[in-house]
Structure formats: C-alpha cells, structure tokens
Amino acid sequence: MTQLALLIDLQRCTGCRSCEAACKLENRLGTDVFRTRVLWLEDDTGPTPRLEFVKAVCQQCERPACVRACPVVPKVLHKRDTDGIVVFDTSRCTGCQECVKACPYHAISFDYEHQHIEKCTLCHERRDQGLEPACVSVCPGRALSFGPVEELRTRADLQERAIRDVDHFGLRPSTVYLEGQP
Amino acid sequence: MHPNGSARRGRAHLAADVSAPGAGVVPRVEADLRPRTRPPAELPDRVLRRYLAALAAAVVVWYVVRPLLPGWAGQPGSPVLHAVGVLGALLLLSTLLFPYVKRLRQRGGERAVHHWHILAGATGAALVLVHASGYLAKAPGLLVLAVLGLVASGTYGRLVAARLRYLEFAGDAAAFGAVIGQDRQVFTDLARAKTAVLARLEPSAAEATFGLNLEHWIRRPRVAWEYWRLACAEERLVTNRRTAPASRLYQAQRTWRLAHIALVTLLVVGLGAHVVTVTFFAGYAAEAGEVYWWYLRR
Numbered sequence: 001m002t003q004l005a006l007l008i009d010l011q012r013c014t015g016c017r018s019c020e021a022a023c024k025l026e027n028r029l030g031t032d033v034f035r036t037r038v039l040w041l042e043d044d045t046g047p048t049p050r051l052e053f054v055k056a057v058c059q060q061c062e063r064p065a066c067v068r069a070c071p072v073v074p075k076v077l078h079k080r081d082t083d084g085i086v087v088f089d090t091s092r093c094t095g096c097q098e099c100v101k102a103c104p105y106h107a108i109s110f111d112y113e114h115q116h117i118e119k120c121t122l123c124h125e126r127r128d129q130g131l132e133p134a135c136v137s138v139c140p141g142r143a144l145s146f147g148p149v150e151e152l153r154t155r156a157d158l159q160e161r162a163i164r165d166v167d168h169f170g171l172r173p174s175t176v177y178l179e180g181q182p
Numbered sequence: 183m184h185p186n187g188s189a190r191r192g193r194a195h196l197a198a199d200v201s202a203p204g205a206g207v208v209p210r211v212e213a214d215l216r217p218r219t220r221p222p223a224e225l226p227d228r229v230l231r232r233y234l235a236a237l238a239a240a241v242v243v244w245y246v247v248r249p250l251l252p253g254w255a256g257q258p259g260s261p262v263l264h265a266v267g268v269l270g271a272l273l274l275l276s277t278l279l280f281p282y283v284k285r286l287r288q289r290g291g292e293r294a295v296h297h298w299h300i301l302a303g304a305t306g307a308a309l310v311l312v313h314a315s316g317y318l319a320k321a322p323g324l325l326v327l328a329v330l331g332l333v334a335s336g337t338y339g340r341l342v343a344a345r346l347r348y349l350e351f352a353g354d355a356a357a358f359g360a361v362i363g364q365d366r367q368v369f370t371d372l373a374r375a376k377t378a379v380l381a382r383l384e385p386s387a388a389e390a391t392f393g394l395n396l397e398h399w400i401r402r403p404r405v406a407w408e409y410w411r412l413a414c415a416e417e418r419l420v421t422n423r424r425t426a427p428a429s430r431l432y433q434a435q436r437t438w439r440l441a442h443i444a445l446v447t448l449l450v451v452g453l454g455a456h457v458v459t460v461t462f463f464a465g466y467a468a469e470a471g472e473v474y475w476w477y478l479r480r
Contacts, residue, residue, distance in 0.1 A: 039355050056358055065420065067393070073285055073396075079390070091293070094292050097347065102417075106354050107352065112348075115225075115296075164360050169420045177358070
C-alpha cells in the first residue's frame with residue numbers, strides 16, 4: 001500500500017485560510033462543519049514571540065483511533081487499502097460521534113444538520129478524477145503538497161528540512177509537517 | 183449544466199491549480215450550484231422540537247383533565263390505561279433495537295432505526311406518563327423518573343451536545359506541536375499485546391483498525407474481555423496525553439451517553455420488576471386493596 005499524505009510547510013504557511021475556504025466549497029460544508037482549520041498560535045518560547053500557523057487536519061494515521069472506535073458493523077470509517085486514506089460512508093453513519101471523541105487530534109467534525117461525521121479524505125473524489133485535493137490546489141503560498149508519504153519525507157530530507165514529530169499518541173500519523181525556520 | 187455545455191457532477195469544483203500552465207496566481211474557482219448529492223437530512227430539528235412539544239402538551243393536558251374524567255382515568259390498571267402502559271413499554275423497549283442493529287453485521291437501515299429510536303422513545307415515554315396517571319409517589323414512580331431522565335438525556339444529546347461539537351474541532355493545538363520527551367514505547371508494547379490477543383479473537387483482523395463488536399463478545403467473551411482491557415488501557419493513555427481543557431461543557435458532552443445507557447438499564451430492570459409484580463403478585467401491588475387490573479392467579 002502506498003500511503004498518501006499531505007505535506008504542510010509551516011515556513012511557507014501565511015495563515016490565509018484559503019485551504020479552509022476551498023475545503024468548505026469543495027465539500028459543501030455548512031456552518032460549524034470543518035474538515036480542516038488553520039490555527040494561529042502564539043509561540044513565546046523563543047527569545048522573540050512569533051506567530052505560527054498550523055493546519056489542523058486528519059493525520060490519516062497508520063493506527064487510526066477513529067476507525068477502531070466506530071461501533072457500526074461494518075464500520076462507517078475504513079482505511080483504504082489502495083492509498084491508506086481513512087474514508088467514511090455518510091449514508092451509514094448513525095451520528096453516535098464515538099470517532100469524534102476518539103480522535104486525539106480533534107480532526108473529525110460533526111455535521112449537525114445531516115447527523116453524520118465529516119473528515120478530510122484528501123478529496124478522494126477529486127483525486128479519482130486526477131485532480132489534487134482542493135486545499136493543495138488553492139494554496140497561494142505553496143505551503144501544501146500532496147503525494148506518497150515516503151516521497152514527501154525524502155523531499156524534506158533533500159531540502160534539509162526538519163519534520164515535526166506530532167505522534168503524541170502512538171497512532172503513527174502520516175501528515176508531514178515541515179518545521180518553520182526561526 | 184456547466185457554462186461550456188458539458189455535464190458536471192453536482193459539487194463545487196475547484197479547478198484551480200496554481201502550478202498548471204496558464205493558471206493565474208489567484209486560483210480560479212468554478213462553482214456548480216446544482217442541488218447537493220448528499221443524503222437527505224436527518225430528522226429536522228424543528229420537526230423534532232414540535233413533536234416533543236406536542237407530546238409534552240398532550241401529557242400536561244391529560245394531567246389537567248384527568249380529575250374531570252370518570253374513575254378509570256385515575257387508575258393505572260384500568261383497561262384503557264393498562265393498554266396505554268403496555269403500548270408505551272413496548273415502544274420504549276423497541277428503541278433498544280438501535281444499539282443492536284448498528285453493532286450487528288447488517289447493511290442499510292441504521293438511519294431509519296435511529297429515527298425510530300428517537301420517535302418511539304419519546305412517544306413511549308409520553309404514554310408511560312399517561313399510564314402512571316398520578317401514581318408518582320409509589321415505587322413505579324422511579325420508573326417514571328428514569329423515563330424522564332432518558333428523554334432529557336436523549337434530547338440533550340441530540341439537540342444540544344451534537345450541535346456544540348464544532349467547538350471541539352481542532353480544539354487541542356498542542357496535539358500539532360512537536361513531541362518533546364514523551365515515551366512512545368508504551369504504545370508500541372500495548373499494540374503488540376493487542377495483536378497477540380487479536381490472533382486468538384479474529385486472526386484475519388489488523389490491530390490498527392480493529393474494534394470489538396457484539397459478535398466477538400458472544401463468540402469469545404473471555405478473549406474479548408482481555409482485548410477490551412488492553413484497548414481501555416490505551417484509551418486512558420491517549421486521554422492522559424490530551425491537553426484540551428476539560429470544560430464543563432466538554433465533560434457534559436462526554437458523559438450524556440453514559441447517563442442515557444445507565445438510565446435505560448435502570449428502566450429495563452425496573453420495567454421487568456414492575457410487570458412481574460403487577461402480574462404475578464397483584465395482591466402485594468394492590469396493598470391489600472382491590473385488584474382491578476388483569477393479572478395471573480398463582
């Protein structure tokens with residue numbers, strides 16, 4: 001299986017939230033429903049305070065807690081064998097929100113109007129048509145890229161960029177965050 | 183129909199690719215405003231609110247006019263109220279179908295059963311309140327309290343907690359921060375232990391995506407218990423490493439379902455005791471008074 005993933009360059013992200021808007025438009029998400037958000041974080045640990053922009057999105061974990069938590073049989077969420085993306089079936093979701101609670105990255109949203117979950121699937125419908133994920137296609141700062149996770153990591157190594165380790169919970173997240181340079 | 187005459191799917195298209203030749207710096211967005219292709223809306227809030235309000239009004243009206251009606255209206259065991267009670271109890275019990283349907287190997291129907299769960303639960307609760315007919319200070323009054331608690335917790339979960347879920351999305355910024363000095367070996371060890379147990383429980387399953395279901399508990403309860411303990415240990419570890427603030431709202435959202443499940447357990451046990459008592463021990467239930475309802479003689 002080739003695990004696909006997003007690469008988020010924290011150095012290039014300007015926090016413009018174009019990706020948020022594109023995601024909303026592509027997936028027709030209503031008010032208070034998200035598949036991604038850009039967090040504006042104050043970092044005052046260094047000698048000078050700075051603002052960091054971090055795209056919060058599904059990590060397409062190798063051990064996805066959300067899939068394990070889904071009580072429906074067969075599961076509403078499943079990790080695709082072809083690309084390792086965690087996808088979901090809205091028509092079978094009962095709205096119990098067990099997966100929402102299980103995700104420690106808080107990257108699963110709940111569509112209250114339609115009573116089902118929403119999460120990033122790296123726009124698998126667009127990709128089936130040969131397009132990039134909506135967020136990647138609109139990022140004006142080219143902070144987002146997309147591809148097989150090994151390729152993304154190799155690219156980071158070639159550019160001598162540090163990858164941020166966000167595996168706090170042993171879920172082996174796939175999203176690659178390139179550290180910003182101080 | 184798309185402006186260029188070609189048929190397009192019913193979703194918005196972001197055809198922009200800033201890296202594509204000829205594309206401008208500003209992404210080009212083609213929006214197709216045809217109707218959604220999403221599944222139909224769940225029970226709309228306004229319908230549900232009105233239905234609950236109508237049921238509540240009906241119960242209030244019943245309690246207001248009850249003293250003006252003939253004697254049967256004040257006797258929960260009278261033929262009419264007995265039938266109302268039986269119907270209410272059956273409706274309440276039928277709501278238990280939902281947790282089983284979604285955990286059994288079925289395809290389709292989960293949403294319809296969920297709608298039934300909500301509507302039958304609310305209707306059954308109203309019928310039980312009518313059946314109780316003012317006998318709230320007696321032992322079965324506890325059942326009425328459980329029914330009211332069920333409706334309250336269910337209403338909170340469906341109309342309040344679910345609506346506030348959006349507050350939690352990306353609510354833990356620290357999860358996207360760098361790992362500093364955290365021990366991950368404990369997760370590796372747990373995953374290894376779970377894999378070993380899973381080999382006995384469901385050899386073809388992968389630990390990474392496996393979740394216990396009813397079938398496992400029925401087929402291999404001891405092994406399922408062993409696996410469940412390891413899964414709980416992992417969940418506790420993950421919870422301990424979360425840094426999201428445990429606000430009162432957050433806690434309430436996490437616990438309403440537990441309250442709902444505890445109350446339904448109380449209701450099922452209490453209902454069983456109530457039916458057995460009034461059917462087989464009618465004299466005891468009547469407290470040496472007249473047994474005016476249908477019962478079985480010993």
